[in-house]
Amino acid sequence: MMPTRPSYCPPNYRRWWWTLPALLLCLLVLALIPWSLVRPVSSPQPATTHAEALQKLTALQTQEPADAMNPLCRSQLLDHGRRTAKAIILVHGYTSCPHQFRELGQRLYDRGYNVLLAPMPYHGLADRMSEAHSMLTANDLAVYTHMVMDIGRGLGDTLVMAGLSAGGVVAAYAARYRQDLDIAMLISPAFGYKSVPTSLTAAAMNIFAVLPDGYGWWNEQLQEQGGVPHGYPRYSKRALAQLLRLSFAARKGRPQVGQMIVVTNPNDAAVNNALTEQTCARWRRWEVPLTTYAFPQEWQLDHDLIEPAHPKAQIEKVYPKLIDLLP
Numbered sequence: 298m299m300p301t302r303p304s305y306c307p308p309n310y311r312r313w314w315w316t317l318p319a320l321l322l323c324l325l326v327l328a329l330i331p332w333s334l335v336r337p338v339s340s341p342q343p344a345t346t347h348a349e350a351l352q353k354l355t356a357l358q359t360q361e362p363a364d365a366m367n368p369l370c371r372s373q374l375l376d377h378g379r380r381t382a383k384a385i386i387l388v389h390g391y392t393s394c395p396h397q398f399r400e401l402g403q404r405l406y407d408r409g410y411n412v413l414l415a416p417m418p419y420h421g422l423a424d425r426m427s428e429a430h431s432m433l434t435a436n437d438l439a440v441y442t443h444m445v446m447d448i449g450r451g452l453g454d455t456l457v458m459a460g461l462s463a464g465g466v467v468a469a470y471a472a473r474y475r476q477d478l479d480i481a482m483l484i485s486p487a488f489g490y491k492s493v494p495t496s497l498t499a500a501a502m503n504i505f506a507v508l509p510d511g512y513g514w515w516n517e518q519l520q521e522q523g524g525v526p527h528g529y530p531r532y533s534k535r536a537l538a539q540l541l542r543l544s545f546a547a548r549k550g551r552p553q554v555g556q557m558i559v560v561t562n563p564n565d566a567a568v569n570n571a572l573t574e575q576t577c578a579r580w581r582r583w584e585v586p587l588t589t590y591a592f593p594q595e596w597q598l599d600h601d602l603i604e605p606a607h608p609k610a611q612i613e614k615v616y617p618k619l620i621d622l623l624p
Contacts, residue, residue, distance in 0.1 A: 335435045335470075335546040338443050343477055344451025347380040353448045357415060362422075369527050370394035370421025374452075375402055375412035384411040384453025385623075386445050388464030390601065391487070391540060392430060392515070392529040394421040397461070397604045401616050408620070411452040415445050417463070420529075426521060431510050431533035435542035438463075442471050446478065455479045457623060461603050462487045462568065463540050469547035472554035480624065482558040485600060488544045488576055489569035490537070498541060498572065505538035525606045548576050556586045558622050563591055567600040590622060 344350035351374075358372050373395065385405055387398035395414035402412040418437040419429040449456050457480040460468040465486030472481035489498040512531045516523030524530040559577055561570050580587050592598055592615070599609040 335439045343447045350451030367423045369396040372415040375406040381411045381453045383455045385457040386413045386449045388460030388467045390462035394527050396527045433536045435539045466544050472552040476553045479555045481554045484560045487568045489572040502538045502541035505534045510535040551583045558588045561591045562598050563594045
């Protein structure tokens with residue numbers, strides 16, 4: 298009987314056969330861990346008086362490319378001419394501009410608030426097909442957060458920041474890193490996207506941050522004709538990844554804000570409400586002062602429930618509720 302010939306395996310292969318699965322496991326672990334979170338921003342320099350706040354606002358306005366901007370989208374202040382008991386910063390969503398919040402801001406102004414509306418970086422350009430917003434980074438948004446907070450702090454004794462979607466993430470970031478913010482209202486915050494499973498949010502962020510950028514239409518049927526005149530009709534996948542970077546930074550650690558208000562929409566087809574619920578549960582464990590509210594499902598609200606020009610707008614239902622939620 299012929300002896301069985303052992304299969305040949307070079308010594309180096311026998312020694313290193315396990316490296317490939319180990320390497321794949323390491324790559325998987327790395328993919329699930331957020332890479333390169335937001336860098337620290339220089340120390341805040343909050344305005345201490347109304348006059349100083351106006352000076353800081355003027356400085357912010359001079360940085361805006363006035364000739365290239367939609368006039369509706371420039372920084373603006375609905376101002377009572379003095380420091381008021383309450384002031385609010387309203388932060389629009391990604392690819393929109395401050396005009397999204399203009400009417401709600403007017404209603405709050407009529408109730409005594411000083412109201413600050415300022416475009417996020419690379420937003421508000423008259424060219425709706427601009428690709429400038431693909432350059433948006435989480436660090437840009439962190440700097441923007443501190444700039445508007447520094448202005449807002451001089452406008453009212455009690456300072457509120459409220460934002461929709463990406464603006465809700467900005468408000469969450471302010472709540473986490475600014476002790477001088479009194480109230481943060483997060484409206485449908487984009488902590489994650491509905492199309493991405495919660496467990497893969499970090500992986501999606503990491504992957505799209507390094508892949509070549511690509512664009513998608515908010516409305517595939519209408520394409521460049523879609524959306525409102527003061528917003529961009531398409532999104533940058535890389536910019537969406539950067540918004541997730543800010544989200545991870547905002548949700549890392551206990552918020553320092555005096556009060557959190559989180560508003561969700563059960564019909565939202567854009568953001569991951571499950572991730573928002575997980576975040577709220579963690580904040581409750583940390584005993585963060587937190588109020589939550591979900592709009593009635595039967596209202597069938599769209600993601601952008603703030604914009605008066607949206608085809609499905611129901612602002613006469615939405616605005617009063619948001620105002621009532623503010624202390």
